[in-house]
Amino acid sequence: MTKVTAAGATEWQGGDLRALGARAYLDLGTCINRYGPPTSVGSALRAVDIRSLRAHPYDAEELFVSAYAEYLGADGGELVAGRGITEFIRLLSAHFPTRSTAVVTPDYTDSIRWITNHVGPDAGVPETAETRAARVAYAMRHYECVLLSNPNNPLGLYVPSEELAAICRDNPRSTLIVDEAYIDFADGGSQRSMIWSGLGNVVVLLSPNKLFGIAGTRTGVMWTPDAGLRAAIRARQLNWSISCLDALVAAEALRNLGWVAHSRSRLSATANRMEALLRTRYPGVVTGVPVHYRFVYTEDAEREHERLLRHGVVVRVFSGAQPGRVSGLRITAPTEAEYPVLAAALRGD
Structure with missing residues (x-):
């Protein structure tokens, strides 16, 4: 498989995929609700x-x-x-x-x-x-x-x-x-x-x-x-x-209060599934948090970021060398339909 790199990824804002070219990625690097906006x-x-x-x-x-x-x-x-x-x-x-x-x-x-x-x-x-x-x-x-x-x-x-x-x-x-x-x-x-x-x-x-x-x-x-x-x-x-x-x-x-309750419930369930899966690969997962994303402490954050890129998934990467940061990955819960893509990426080499 062709090596995929993204120089300076620790400087990216979440959701900024401009450096990645035309390929379609599952973007889990920004903390939006991926079910939104309401129709x-x-x-x-x-x-x-x-x-x-x-x-x-x-x-x-x-x-x-x-x-x-x-x-x-x-x-x-x-x-x-x-x-x-x-x-x-x-x-x-x-x-x-x-x-x-x-x-x-x-x-x-x-x-x-x-x-x-x-x-x-x-x-x-x-x-x-x-x-x-x-x-x-x-x-x-x-x-x-x-x-x-x-x-x-x-x-x-x-x-x-x-x-x-x-x-x-x-x-x-x-x-x-x-x-x-x-x-x-x-x-x-x-x-x-x-x-x-x-x-x-x-x-x-x-x-x-x-x-x-x-x-x-x-x-x-x-x-x-x-x-x-x-x-x-x-x-x-x-x-x-x-x-x-x-x-x-x-x-x-x-105005879409019903949509809020439904999508939030689905995201929470997927986030919990994702947390369990992350723990099988990484020892540094922040667990039990009340949000739809998870943070993974790792000193190999950039390497893990590039590995997931090769499998078509973008996550947010942080460097502990930057002021106000700790080294690791932040991964947003995908939708139910997107979850298999993330699961395959996490299990891949």
Whole structure:
């Protein structure tokens, strides 16, 4: 078989397959719901009157926020709409002083890019929800602002919201920003969100992009009860933060609660099957996490990435030599129909 390589794969964003050429791959390198988007989204797009694209998107933000607030059961007045969670990470990192802002690592690409103070795990200590909670407490004692992805990207570990709330109450002078891009995949979904903490020193970042498989749109919200912070972030945003097509797709997707429950159940079952299979090949699988992806600790991450490429499967590869990273693979659960492709790749040489 022809050797397949992908130089610089540790620098790729999940889902960026441009370096791989024309061959078709099963892309398990980005953490979207592979059952999405709901079919009703396609119907809504086909019904668009292109004349509606002439005007500026005056109503787009209102359409998106109202649909998301209804989905969450939250107060829309406490939500700021933006172009995905990434925009808010950048804006918040500019709002809070650099020297007094930290991120608990390992974490998401843009978190470790925009926030240079990293509170990482001790060498040789296995990462758990408990170790992450302890580092949040440490960071909030020493920094004005702390960012945490929860469930974590890339490990999938989840610190219960009540534990984080207790830490925030103990550290009222520090603000905790919680990136909850994957909270919808956990049992209870958004009802486990920190937006229900009732605390003034909490900021929550949410997006429908992952759950509904619509990462090609850029939609997300920042929640905080702090009206001053909401105003400060809005002042930093560009005009027209949400396009009319972004809002249309997200609002239509958010109405599909039955689709959410069904696809989430199927993904969870496949993720558990995948976890069992991964454990037969790799000793370093992070198990028992409430998300649809699994992380595999391995020092041979790039070699394993290339081996899976030869079998037509793309996974996300991380290098422990990079700041805020640990060495390993992140693999998203395929659909039921795609699972045999992954199983064959994992069993192959």
